[in-house]
Amino acid sequence: MNPHEALEEIRQRIGNNTATSYTKEGCRVSMANIPSERVVLDVDFAFPTSSAQTNQCDFILFYIDTALSSIVGVPMELKSGDIKASVVVAQLREGARIVDNFTPRNIEVELIPVLVHDGIHKAQSERLKISRISFRRGRFPINTTTCGYQGNIAGAIKKSTKR
Numbered sequence: 188m189n190p191h192e193a194l195e196e197i198r199q200r201i202g203n204n205t206a207t208s209y210t211k212e213g214c215r216v217s218m219a220n221i222p223s224e225r226v227v228l229d230v231d232f233a234f235p236t237s238s239a240q241t242n243q244c245d246f247i248l249f250y251i252d253t254a255l256s257s258i259v260g261v262p263m264e265l266k267s268g269d270i271k272a273s274v275v276v277a278q279l280r281e282g283a284r285i286v287d288n289f290t291p292r293n294i295e296v297e298l299i300p301v302l303v304h305d306g307i308h309k310a311q312s313e314r315l316k317i318s319r320i321s322f323r324r325g326r327f328p329i330n331t332t333t334c335g336y337q338g339n340i341a342g343a344i345k346k347s348t349k350r
Contacts, residue, residue, distance in 0.1 A: 190251040191224075193258050193294040197249050198226045200289050204233035211245045214265040214334035216303055218248075220341035225250035230285065242274075244282035248340065249289070257295035260286035261344065262320075267305045267334065272314035275302050279329060283322045298322040301343045305334045 188196075198205075206229040209216035218225070228247040236243070248261040262282020264275050279300040290296045300320045307315075312331070319326035332343035 188291055188293055190253075190256055190258055190294065193291050194224065194226065194249060194251055196291055197258070197289050201226055201228050201233070204229055206232075206246055209246065211265040213267045214303055214305055216246070216263060216265065217335075217337050217339050217341075219338040221248065221344075222250045222253075228285070228289070230282070242277045242281045243285075244278045247282055247285055247289075249286075252297060255295070255297065257297055258290055259297045259299060259344070260290060261299045261301055261340065262286060263301045263303055263340070265303045265334070270302075270304055270307045270311050272311045272318065275315065276318045276320070276329070279320050283320050283327075287322065296323065298325070298327045299344050299347045300327055300329045301340065302329055302331045303334055303339060303343075304331065307331070 206227040226249050230243050230245060244262045244264045246263045250259050252259050262279050264278045283298055286298060315329050318329055330343040330347055332339040
């Protein structure tokens with residue numbers, strides 16, 4: 188299976204649960220400089236919960252990295268206000284599990300977990316820097332970016348150290 192077929196399979200699995208707006212909790216994500224051949228899962232819409240406190244991320248971006256001939260899965264957690272690293276790590280771990288479930292086993296997948304925030308306390312930032320998200324045969328660092336600026340997700344992806 189090639190990456191284009193895999194992305195189409197992911198699109199079919201996601202169905203009507205695609206995101207049309209990329210804003211949560213007053214924090215906005217920009218899809219500028221992200222390949223147009225992509226699909227974004229709105230996790231809260233796809234898997235609604237009755238509790239305000241959930242261990243699931245907000246969005247998952249899937250796109251094709253043509254240079255690596257692979258699918259890229261980007262679990263994203265959007266936060267404004269007080270941020271606890273342990274909560275973010277749990278939410279992005281769940282995002283990695285969803286990426287694993289939505290992508291075919293026979294295709295190469297790169298995982299890039301991202302926290303999008305409007306400010307973070309230094310101690311929480313340091314905890315995130317040492318945290319890793321396990322996915323298939325790797326352990327991936329959490330990338331961070333700030334809310335609301337053009338190209339914020341592309342910038343977070345570009346600085347990923349596990350690529």
